Amino acid sequence: MQDKYQAQKEYxxxxxxxxxxxxxxxxxxEFKIACKGLGISQSEVIKKAMIETIDKYKNQM
Known part of the structure; x- marks a missing residue:
């Protein structure tokens, strides 16, 4: 039987x-507690910081 998650793994x-x-x-x-208290995911915070860094870089060009 093929792994039922094979398509997800390949993606x-x-x-x-x-x-x-x-x-x-x-x-x-402390970061985990802060995120939970604010009702946001850790990955959400990290992604926002990454986007801001990318935008800052692009705007300086």
Whole structure:
């Protein structure tokens, strides 16, 4: 039987890229609490920061 998630895996392989970073445990825990308290996802905050950085770069060109 073919893996029922095969199409998702293939899409992710072609279109998704992961980034990684490491911070002190207390800092990460505080970030998680802040995001939860604000009702926003961690990935939402990170994506917004990435978009702002890209826009800042493009605007300086």
């Amino acid at each position: 992710a392989k072609r279109n998704i890229k992961k980034i990684g970073c490491s911070f002190q445990k207390d800092f990460v825990d």
